[in-house]
Amino acid sequence: MTEPPNNRQPHNPLRREADMFRVLIMFAAGAAIVIAVALLISSLAGAIVAAILLAIGLWRTWNLIQDWRRYGSDPAER
Amino acid sequence: MESASVTVGHEEEHHAHPPEANQSSRIDRQTLGILLFIVSEVMLFGAFFASYFFIRVVANDGPWPPHPFELPVAVAGMNTAILVSSSFTMHWALESIRRGNRRGLQMGLLTTFLLGATFLFIQLNEYVHIGFSARDDAFGSIFYGLTGLHGAHVTVGLILLGIANVRAFRGHYGPDAQDHLGVEVPGIYWHFVDVMWIIVFTTVYVL
Numbered sequence: 001m002t003e004p005p006n007n008r009q010p011h012n013p014l015r016r017e018a019d020m021f022r023v024l025i026m027f028a029a030g031a032a033i034v035i036a037v038a039l040l041i042s043s044l045a046g047a048i049v050a051a052i053l054l055a056i057g058l059w060r061t062w063n064l065i066q067d068w069r070r071y072g073s074d075p076a077e078r
Numbered sequence: 079m080e081s082a083s084v085t086v087g088h089e090e091e092h093h094a095h096p097p098e099a100n101q102s103s104r105i106d107r108q109t110l111g112i113l114l115f116i117v118s119e120v121m122l123f124g125a126f127f128a129s130y131f132f133i134r135v136v137a138n139d140g141p142w143p144p145h146p147f148e149l150p151v152a153v154a155g156m157n158t159a160i161l162v163s164s165s166f167t168m169h170w171a172l173e174s175i176r177r178g179n180r181r182g183l184q185m186g187l188l189t190t191f192l193l194g195a196t197f198l199f200i201q202l203n204e205y206v207h208i209g210f211s212a213r214d215d216a217f218g219s220i221f222y223g224l225t226g227l228h229g230a231h232v233t234v235g236l237i238l239l240g241i242a243n244v245r246a247f248r249g250h251y252g253p254d255a256q257d258h259l260g261v262e263v264p265g266i267y268w269h270f271v272d273v274m275w276i277i278v279f280t281t282v283y284v285l
Contacts, residue, residue, distance in 0.1 A: 014113055017265035021169045024269045024276075028162055031280045043142075043285050050285065 013064070030057075112263045116270050119231070123274055126224050130281065133216045144217055150204055154283045157200045158275065161232075164193035165272045168265050171246075175261060178253045184246045187261070190268065191239045198232050201225065221282065228278050231271045238264035 013019050030053045038046025134142055143149060171186025205222075212222035242261050245251065251258040 014116065014266065015109065017169065017172050017262050017269065020266045020269040021165065024162075024165050024273050027273045027276050031276045034280055035284050038284050046285050050280070 109259075109263065109266075112266050116267070119270065119274075123227065123277075126220075126227055127277075127281070130220050130224060133220050137216065143221075144215065147210060147215070147217055147221075149221075149283050150208065151283050153200065153204060154279055157197055157204075158279045160193050160200070161197045161272055161275050164190045164197070165269050167193060168268050172258070172261055172265050175251050175258045176253055180246075180249075180251075183251060183258075183261070184243075187239060187243045187246050191236060191243055194232060194236050194239060194268075198229060198236065201229050201232075224278055224282060228271070228275055231274065235264065235268050235271050238267060 013023055030050075034046050034050045034053065037049045138144060167186050167189040169186075171183050171190060174180075174182025174186055210218045210221075212219050212226075242264050245260060251261060255262070
């Protein structure tokens with residue numbers, strides 16, 4: 001295992017309640033943006049924003065999985 | 079002679095109590111269990127969302143929701159706010175017990191339970207007054223399927239919260255991580271249920 005560039009190893013975002021709560025806040029914020037766009041512009045525009053946010057989420061998840069494979073998980077989680 | 083006594087000693091030890099179970103995972107059993115459960119739940123909801131999008135995008139040829147269906151968006155929005163608030167009170171409960179504040183834990187858990195029960199009550203009330211059933215068209219089926227699936231999860235969450243409430247009021251749980259796992263695990267599940275509702279609400283009621 002190599003050292004991560006910023007000395008911060010990947011952290012399981014679903015491991016603890018506080019982490020899951022952060023995930024919830026992220027989803028709530030994303031949904032608020034989608035709902036605002038859908039109500040102000042149109043459902044289609046809202047769906048496009050939702051698709052973009054989903055793509056960003058999948059991309060970040062993919063990076064997290066790659067970092068896990070490269071650097072291992074946070075020692076605090078072991 | 080010495081080795082014989084050591085062997086006897088080991089045997090006595092085994093007779094006294096069973097050996098500690100081998101834990102191959104770096105994550106404790108309860109948390110691993112709830113994580114695997116959540117992963118399977120994501121797949122279950124995924125199957126329902128796949129049906130929803132098939133009905134909406136492929137099989138539907140016109141406005142959505144199809145005429146004459148109408149959804150009570152304002153009531154559902156208020157219900158969403160109630161459910162999201164319950165996640166905040168859940169987080170408050172856990173932060174309280176981490177700091178050794180038992181009263182905060184009890185109040186947080188009780189408020190979370192009441193908010194969850196209110197959500198479920200409003201959802202059932204919506205079913206009574208919505209004006210269509212699961213047998214009315216594919217839209218009715220998928221609407222009741224998705225919201226009902228979520229409602230079932232809220233019910234399970236309420237049962238878990240009920241148990242956590244009883245234990246909290248009986249003086250269980252403590253500030254150490256291992257001593258409040260019985261709140262931590264339902265907390266993870268409760269936030270997951272809320273995340274799923276945010277997705278259901280945004281997809282079914284708003285978009």
